[in-house]
């Protein structure tokens with residue numbers, strides 16, 4: 192099964208370090224189910240965005256100054272004076288949003304097709320950890336320009352830890368390195384913002400390793416049986432991924448060049464002022480659903496606990512979902528609840544962006560209750576009572592019914 | 601037979617002991633090594649040194665509020681008018697999350713000095729707003745009364761009173 196080549200250099204290297212065999216297994220002859228749809232493109236898109244963020248980030252750091260008195264102006268310096276600085280910064284800024292867009296598609300695809308079920312639980316866990324680290328990294332990055340939203344976002348998020356009984360206040364002081372968000376805070380967040388993406392790269396490698404152990408899930412959610420169910424990753428899926436990348440980058444470019452501040456908040460172009468909180472402080476869009484959950488609970492500690500629980504509950508999902516069938520294609524009841532759940536998440540996002548008054552408080556509470564009910568009540572019960580539709584006997588048969596029938600004759 | 605068994609047993613316990621002692625030594629050593637790195641994140645000496653601020657309050661008109669920075673945090677110095685004092689006292693026995701009498705929160709009733717930091721997640725509440733006529737936090741909707749006590753919303757405690765002293769009628773020292 193080792194990689195074959197006549198090239199002398201490749202042979203020389205391969206004999207000492209079998210890296211070509213490794214790569215060949217990972218992206219070359221790796222047998223992928225032949226029925227993967229475009230929903231399976233978002234994994235590679237997320238990987239691409241990670242690389243884009245690292246490359247642009249490294250260049251930005253060459254021009255940025257992590258000090259409260261200079262951070263804001265150094266970002267403006269990047270925007271106005273550095274050659275193509277505006278472009279690199281806008282790629283980095285919008286790249287974060289598009290990274291999350293890709294990852295959210297990727298996660299909901301996993302939820303729809305049951306990609307978290309045995310034997311892919313660890314693959315799912317690694318994904319959740321990557322998602323958590325992404326949120327931490329994005330939050331820290333948002334602090335660096337030292338605008339009003341940066342400062343107050345950092346204040347609110349770090350204060351979440353003061354909800355912890357007894358040691359909370361000491362933890363917050365430790366995070367700040369002072370009595371409020373200030374220069375020591377900015378410096379440490381900068382350090383970690385540079386570190387975490389590389390940890391994410393490591394986790395992505397583990398994620399892919401775990402993926403290749405049992406192979407990709409597929410729209411039918413059934414296991415592949417023999418070589419008739421699969422095609423080699425290269426060239427079939429490399430070309431499909433490249434096509435997806437082209438489309439994705441096209442959409443990315445529309446925002447990048449025509450509406451680069453679409454995802455941002457105008458208040459962040461005002462330098463941080465510790466005396467005035469902006470009238471509406473909102474986090475970046477990708478954190479809004481969790482922000483809505485935080486605000487829905489009329490207790491500080493309770494809100495913080497529920498917010499973290501909203502993500503951690505994903506870790507137990509493989510056991511909360513009691514159905515043996517993976518794909519929602521064959522689960523008529525779960526399928527409907529999936530769409531309701533997705534709509535509910537979007538609703539939470541809307542609530543998170545609204546001021547916490549009037550009807551929004553009530554809607555936020557109901558949506559929060561439903562969010563947890565989906566995992567704790569609906570998933571177990573539906574798995575129990577639902578009658579799944581009959582599964583096809585093999586991927587090949589479902590995808591190419593005629594060919595399979597002909598072969599059977 | 602008995603002696604061999606005893607010797608083997610003794611050897612075993614001695615080895616176990618050495619193993620545990622070495623393990624404990626490494627564990628304690630690791631903890632001692634990690635501590636300086638963690639403690640380096642705590643406030644440094646120069647941050648701790650910024651202890652107090654003096655404020656001239658002579659020019660604050662009745663009903664207005666002065667905001668000053670102390671240890672990187674805003675401090676409200678509010679010159680309360682008689683209605684506000686009256687309202688704060690009238691509510692002394694109302695039910696609230698963090699019960700406190702107005703008299704416990706001031707040195708002179710017309711001067712309310714407190715940290716302008718919402719006890720929920722640290723935003724700066726806005727003055728003369730909200731259902732209790734005191735402060736209202738725009739972040740998640742906590743409402744404070746004219747004594748800075750939490751009356752409604754997610755914040756758990758009243759706005760904190762920093763240590764301060766009147767140097768004379770028009771000067772106070774915070775910290």
Ligand code: FES
Nearest residue numbers: 718720721737740
């Ligand atoms: S910070 Fe004031 S209500 Fe949350």
